[in-house]
Amino acid sequence: MSQVIACYKWVADEADIRINADLSIDLSKAKGKISDYDKNAIEAAIQAAAVLGGKAVGVTFGTSDAKPSLKDALSRGLDEVCYIKAQEASQADGAATARALAAAIKKLENVSLIICAEGASDTYSRQTAPRIGAFLDLPVVTSVSKMELTGNTLTAVRKLDDCLQTVKVDLPAVVAVLPEINPAPIPGLKAVLAAGKKPVHELKAADLGVDLSPLSTISEIKGYIMDRKNIIFNEGDLAEQVKALVAALRKEGVL
Amino acid sequence: MFCKVAGIFVYSDQADIAREIIGFARLNGRQSVVLTLGEKDAQALQNAGADKIIAIKGESEMIENYAQAIAVMLKDESAELFAVGATPRGRDLAARVAGYLDCAMVSDIAAAGFEGDQIVCTRMMYGGAVQQTEKLSGLSVITIPPGKFATAQGEASILSLELPADNRVSLMETAPIVKEGVDLSKAEKVVCVGMALDKAEDLQIARDLADVMGAELGCTRSIAEERHWLPVESYIGISGAVIKPKLYLSMGVSGQIQHVYGIRDAGLIVAIDTNEKAPIFKAADYGIVGDLYQVVPMLTEALKK
Numbered sequence: 001m002s003q004v005i006a007c008y009k010w011v012a013d014e015a016d017i018r019i020n021a022d023l024s025i026d027l028s029k030a031k032g033k034i035s036d037y038d039k040n041a042i043e044a045a046i047q048a049a050a051v052l053g054g055k056a057v058g059v060t061f062g063t064s065d066a067k068p069s070l071k072d073a074l075s076r077g078l079d080e081v082c083y084i085k086a087q088e089a090s091q092a093d094g095a096a097t098a099r100a101l102a103a104a105i106k107k108l109e110n111v112s113l114i115i116c117a118e119g120a121s122d123t124y125s126r127q128t129a130p131r132i133g134a135f136l137d138l139p140v141v142t143s144v145s146k147m148e149l150t151g152n153t154l155t156a157v158r159k160l161d162d163c164l165q166t167v168k169v170d171l172p173a174v175v176a177v178l179p180e181i182n183p184a185p186i187p188g189l190k191a192v193l194a195a196g197k198k199p200v201h202e203l204k205a206a207d208l209g210v211d212l213s214p215l216s217t218i219s220e221i222k223g224y225i226m227d228r229k230n231i232i233f234n235e236g237d238l239a240e241q242v243k244a245l246v247a248a249l250r251k252e253g254v255l
Numbered sequence: 256m257f258c259k260v261a262g263i264f265v266y267s268d269q270a271d272i273a274r275e276i277i278g279f280a281r282l283n284g285r286q287s288v289v290l291t292l293g294e295k296d297a298q299a300l301q302n303a304g305a306d307k308i309i310a311i312k313g314e315s316e317m318i319e320n321y322a323q324a325i326a327v328m329l330k331d332e333s334a335e336l337f338a339v340g341a342t343p344r345g346r347d348l349a350a351r352v353a354g355y356l357d358c359a360m361v362s363d364i365a366a367a368g369f370e371g372d373q374i375v376c377t378r379m380m381y382g383g384a385v386q387q388t389e390k391l392s393g394l395s396v397i398t399i400p401p402g403k404f405a406t407a408q409g410e411a412s413i414l415s416l417e418l419p420a421d422n423r424v425s426l427m428e429t430a431p432i433v434k435e436g437v438d439l440s441k442a443e444k445v446v447c448v449g450m451a452l453d454k455a456e457d458l459q460i461a462r463d464l465a466d467v468m469g470a471e472l473g474c475t476r477s478i479a480e481e482r483h484w485l486p487v488e489s490y491i492g493i494s495g496a497v498i499k500p501k502l503y504l505s506m507g508v509s510g511q512i513q514h515v516y517g518i519r520d521a522g523l524i525v526a527i528d529t530n531e532k533a534p535i536f537k538a539a540d541y542g543i544v545g546d547l548y549q550v551v552p553m554l555t556e557a558l559k560k
Binding site: 012014015017019025037093094095098099118119121122123124125126127128129130131132133134135139140141142143155158159160161162163164165166167168169170173176179180183214215216217218219220221222223224226228229230231232233234238239241242243245246248249252254255 | 268269317319322323342343344346347348349350351352353354355357358359360361362363375379380381382383384385386387388389390391392395421423424425426427428429430431432444468480481487493494501502511512513515519522523524525531536537538539540541542543544545549550553554557558
């Protein structure tokens with residue numbers, strides 16, 4: 001049976017990130033989530049697997065923190081998840097991530113299609129799909145806003161800056177989808193309950209036989225604070241506040 | 256060898272960005288070798304201050320299909336860096352080349368420079384909440400967004416080079432994008448609506464304000480992609496339009512990090528929202544805490560005077 005792969009990443013929710021006074025980052029309050037755009041990649045894989053009559057399999061590379069992602073991903077309709085559980089994931093760059101995912105995918109049989117989102121909501125590097133393609137020497141189609149499968153051929157519409165391209169490729173192939181490709185429905189209760197019974201395959205770094213150390217060296221991480229005036233007009237009633245705003249904008253010369 | 260010392264190889268499908276990357280090379284005292292697909296693009300960059308231009312000839316019209324051949328070339332030429340314009344085509348090509356070389360890559364740099372042989376790059380993470388600095392050694396790849404570096408001048412010689420293409424992905428058709436919305440990245444003033452707007456008809460309130468201000472109308476991602484009230488081109492944020500107007504005014508926008516990423520270079524940011532704790536106020540120069548349905552019509556009237 002053919003397998004359609006959805007790569008996804010468990011990330012810290014950026015809305016929960018706290019920036020300390022010294023600009024250091026506090027992730028201790030941050031809940032995990034499946035990267036927003038990866039939900040569209042998962043849905044695209046499920047739809048493609050249905051057309052191809054195959055299985056939709058999630059592949060994720062994460063630390064032990066990523067465990068809650070398994071049930072979440074399966075409740076979205078994936079048939080199985082392959083979980084590369086490795087501490088190296090916390091330090092991984094684009095190269096290490098793609099190496100890990102590609103090595104795990106290589107272990108699976110009859111892979112016809114690998115679907116990623118354009119980028120993850122933490123790093124948004126947009127490297128994973130092209131790098132996996134290069135590692136496995138498979139053809140790659142990125143920026144996909146629409147795709148259609150006929151037999152063994154994928155026809156995709158790519159949304160670029162200046163044009164829409166329609167391209168064709170024979171499977172197997174790697175695709176990076178844009179979030180607009182589908183609405184990624186929120187799973188219902190029944191799907192959530194069924195998720196607990198679906199298979200999870202756990203892989204360790206040593207099972208992959210590839211180097212998972214990053215190639216770039218992080219020398220500094222700090223919070224970004226917008227340097228803005230932060231003036232709230234709160235004197236008097238709304239009419240006076242509006243008047244004060246208009247006066248300020250006129251003074252700035254932006255009207 | 257195309258240049259006498261290890262240089263920066265440059266590619267962008269947008270000539271303006273290619274010019275800026277050549278400027279980046281010059282600024283750092285590096286030679287630059289520009290890759291183009293075909294002679295026409297090469298001629299367009301002939302006076303941009305590069306040391307050499309290589310016009311790629313081959314069987315594909317898609318630059319991405321030359322990724323493997325370019326990777327081999329960079330290695331053979333002992334290139335120091337492959338710097339690519341951060342557009343959809345450019346990011347794809349850059350990451351594929353990095354994949355074939357299995358080398359380090361930093362995407363969409365906010366700043367980049369050299370410290371000796373190392374390349375030091377800063378980029379945004381978590382939708383712009385965090386700034387990360389990375390150091391790269393050896394042949395590496397970076398992508399550079401527009402507007403980061405000043406352009407250079409000077410004539411370059413053009414060399415035509417045949418490269419093998421990977422034709423597994425074939426181009427069937429190219430259609431111009433019918434932009435339903437306006438090009439917000441060029442707008443001087445932008446009015447932005449967020450999820451506090453109750454129904455699509457109420458967009459009129461925003462339109463009326465935009466009209467008196469002479470502003471374009473934008474929105475948050477949810478308004479475009481979940482509610483479909485405005486075209487996808489109208490949404491502002493990390494995965495949408497990144498804008499730099501003189502004035503940005505939001506109504507009913509909470510100010511999620513991904514949205515704020517798209518407005519950080521705005522001259523002046525004004526926010527109107529009922530929730531005084533909304534993160535948009537931390538990103539704003541001026542704000543009014545109040546219901547947009549009350550505040551915005553009053554503002555429109557006040558500006559008519």
